Amino acid sequence: MPCDSGRSAYEESERIIRRKLDAVTQMLCWLCRVTEPEVIAMNPNLVAWWAAHQADDARREETLRLEVEAKRQRQEALAKLSPQERALLGLNTGRLEP
Numbered sequence: 001m002p003c004d005s006g007r008s009a010y011e012e013s014e015r016i017i018r019r020k021l022d023a024v025t026q027m028l029c030w031l032c033r034v035t036e037p038e039v040i041a042m043n044p045n046l047v048a049w050w051a052a053h054q055a056d057d058a059r060r061e062e063t064l065r066l067e068v069e070a071k072r073q074r075q076e077a078l079a080k081l082s083p084q085e086r087a088l089l090g091l092n093t094g095r096l097e098p
Helices: 010-033 044-079 083-088
Strands: none
Touching: 010 044
């Protein structure tokens, strides 16, 4: 019996296609960033794709920014707690200090 990843041929193909599509998307994004706007404007499909892609990128960047900020705020809040307070809240595995 041949070894396999346990994935169907369809799932494996989908994974490969998604990876290739991501690579092509990254290349097209780079090209649009370095290309003069007048050149992009020559192709209405490219104009639409580029606008949607920029909006998607902005949403992803904002989501990442919010996640980083939430993590920073959590760390800042946790730093204000004493070891006993952290233990009472179940935030560490050490024993309570006397």
